Amino acid sequence: MKGDSHLLLRRFSLSRAKEQAIQFSLFLCALLSVVTTLGIIIVLVNEAVVAVGPNAAFFQEVSLKEFFTDTRWTPQFADKHFGVLPLLAGTFLIAGIAALIALPIGLASAIYLCEYAAPRTRDFVKPSLEILAGVPTVVYGYFALVFVTPYLLKPIFQDLLGFDVGVFNAASAGIVVGVMILPMVSSLSEDALRAVPRGLREAGYALGSTKFDVSVKIVLPAAASGIMASFLLAISRAVGETMAVSIAAGMTPALTMNPFRSVQTMTSYIVNVSLGDTPAGSVQYQSLYAIALTLFCITLAMNILSQVVLSRYREVYE
Amino acid sequence: MMSRLKVMPDNPPRRPQAEALKPPPETTAAPAKIETRDLSFFYGENQVLFDVSMTIRERAVTALIGPSGCGKSTFLRTINRMNDIIEGTRLTGHVSLEGIDIYAKQVDVVALRNRVGMVFQKSNPFPKSIFENVAYGPKIAGERKKKVLAEIVQRSLKRAALWEEVKDRLNDSALALSGGQQQRLCIARALATDPDVLLMDEPASALDPASTAKIEDLIFELKENYTIVIVTHNMQQASRISDQTAFFYEGRLIEMEPTTALFTKPREQRTEDYITGRFG
């Protein structure tokens, strides 16, 4: 009798131990995402700000003041300058062009899908937009270089309007990045529009609104923060976009607002360094981490901002 | 014409003077404002209204009563074609406003809804300021003059008995108002477009007795100028405020009578069962 119950007890605690071991390993899996974030921060900060390894960190060689105020980015010249402004300008020029295309068109298509389209149209359009979102960015780069510049930009802006359109230019990159983030704007904005309570639409129609009145004067303002959040996310995606920009915009750091010139973005600079034969440990190589850290901070700030905006919005309807 | 309609069918305790004025009303003599003929309505395959034929009199209050799910809201929403915005619905039969078939091809729904206002069961103020809520209707209709808008807002809020409570904070968010205030705001908003017909779907269902009383007073005043159709679950309320009462059961109009008649000697057994609380 006694032996039996002893056995029971032992098996019981064994299975308990197993359960706990499993729970612990699942916990480790979940923790990995936090570790990844920490890893990114440590790697970037280590090489850019404080050096633990053998090499000096970037900001130990280049002052913050030079980094943020110098207007030249010439790491590969004899006369080295590390002013991030040209890269920032290039990045935001392209992100701006992309936003100019994706935000209005994406929002309009969200309104169409939410307020106007028949279910059957929606069933066709939404998967198609998903495909558009799934096209790899290297393909968009190819499209910009081989189609957008020669068949769209050159005929209109060079032959017709007399601008000088380069083979590599910010406009073509901006356009394709705009197309790339378009599905994201459209689907996130549509979610925001859909979250507007039905009662508000009914109230609007009952007051003699046209569909335009309801969409633009009632639903849109009510969904404003959700739409803002989707805009921020999309722009942050455009800022971090790499391949299309590297292929189509070229590799010339330039402090310019001319969309028909070649520019370099933060991401394409990183690609440029990693493709070249810059020796690891040199200031030039470490600059890659400084740029990556800047990029990480900008996109993170935009993401957090979008979450803040979104959580504000949730409060209104809860 | 007005005098015929200014009569209370029942004796609300709060209005002793009303009953003293007139003998029992002959509401049937008032001209018809809205008529439905053989109106049937379907949500997809599901038929929820069956051959409803009803005449709604001008400048009177018509109450719709009946158990939950019997189609009162659906019927009400056919009068301003609110059901049009629900996908997969179908309607047969006729609904006319002043003799014009409102489901005819050439009828402009926007114009129709401008004349037929609606107040919903659940108050639904826009997430804008009090002023913007009330000014919304006139604004989309094309009124741009600030002074005119301000006048309309003030007049509508006064008629909805809300002016005194909000006149100092017209620019505050409407969502900060209490439930009863929000409902009166929605009424003010409906009045601001100056409709001739007002459809009210259980406007007082979520309110406390004090707010309910205010809304009932309001309905009583409004019927001088408006034709009012109101859905209610509250028998006392129906008998207090309406001239005519229609009883719906499972999508059919069982009977429609002057309110006093319906509540004192219903013709149908089912009506009697319902108003005496035996079911529903």
Add this chain to the structure above:
Amino acid sequence: MNKPKSVFESRLAARHRQGRLFGAVCMASTWFGIGVLVVLLAGVTWQAAGWLNWSFLTNFDSRHPEQAGILAGLWGSLWLILFTTLFSVPVGVGAALYLEEYESNGWLQRLIQVNLSNLAGVPSIVYGILGLTVFVRMFGVFGSQPKVVALSLGFTDLEIPLPFGRTVIAAALTLTLLILPVVIVAAQEALRAVPSSIRTASYALGATKWQTIRHQVLPAAAPGILTGVILAVSRAIGETAPLVMIGALTYVAFTPGDISSPTDIITNPAGLAEAPFDTFTALPIQIFNWVSRPKTEYQHVAAAGILVLLTVLLVLNGVAIALRHRYQKRIRW
């Protein structure tokens, strides 16, 4: 008639015109995206016509555009798909299980959740830098000369270089970190869709938590999880920036482990053990490389490569959609 009414009437026609115009603009915007997609696909197909043929699929890259092929990239991508899936599924599902079944409302769960949505917004090139430092170079702790750790597998030795260097395994681990947030969120959604009655019933029979998860919850959530994984992996296939960053080779005339056809797996089993630790190239890397070459013929080669890449993606997505379809049907029954 009072004033607003007459204003109403005079403005009504104009309002309807405005509404119709607005609706047309919105509709055009919606079709714009689809139009671009059609132009893109048609353009690529047109450029690739005549270049995408059998020898393109079976040749290595070449200095002569007519002889250039995508064999190395195809095998490289296949190995990446394999290992990325192998790594991301257990970890992603494990994390989702922890968040959904064990720790559903604690502060830790909220922290991880917020962290996940922020990770999803980190540019892929930053993951590339992480992978380069952590997997390719391993912080430089092993010095400049890689050490090799050998494990005997019986038929061959598994030679693991430390640090990993620019190998398939380093790339797969990087891509795993990249898609993990997507996999976790997808798996969480699939787990949430499992009705809680299944769990209660299992507990009532005396099953432990893990038994319940393993025999009831996971099988019920499997199709949803699988769909999410496939979509996430197909995103990884197209990712170029992190691979460029960790140094995938651009001009390659071999396949990982020298396995370049299915029969090689039988004739050269040792290759299977070598492949994960071999250097490699991948489909998008080859495309990027061709696009960057000045000779215009390479634009056609790139187009052919893009068609191959899009086909691979289409197949993967098709499988995911089919799975989702079956899954939805089953729920309805």
